[in-house]
Amino acid sequence: xxxxxxxxxxxxxxxxxxxxxxxxxxxxxxxxxxxxxxxxxxxxxxxxxxxxxxxxxxxxxxxxxxxxxxxxxxxxxxxxxxxxxxxxxxxxxxxxxxxxx
Numbered sequence: 757x758x759x760x761x762x763x764x765x766x767x768x769x770x771x772x773x774x775x776x777x778x779x780x781x782x783x784x785x786x787x788x789x790x791x792x793x794x795x796x797x798x799x800x801x802x803x804x805x806x807x808x809x810x811x812x813x814x815x816x817x818x819x820x821x822x823x824x825x826x827x828x829x830x831x832x833x834x835x836x837x838x839x840x841x842x843x844x845x846x847x848x849x850x851x852x853x854x855x856x857x
Contacts, residue, residue: 790816794815796845801841811828820846823850825853826854826855838852838854
């Protein structure tokens, strides 16, 4: 009986560990996709060589929705950051929360 209980606990423990590992592996793909989109947007903003765009933060969720935040000196700079972001592969929509200084 003790052997049966021990084997049952081991089997349940192994199954639980496997499901946790599988869940983490599926989430890893989401985070990689998010970071790739974020990196692409940041690189495109930096390529414009406008120091005003360096004060903008970029966050991306698992669905390709990008949030822009931070500050810009003018509405034009904010609009430019939004336009650049919308024109990036993988971006589905953009939330522009950039404040004008």
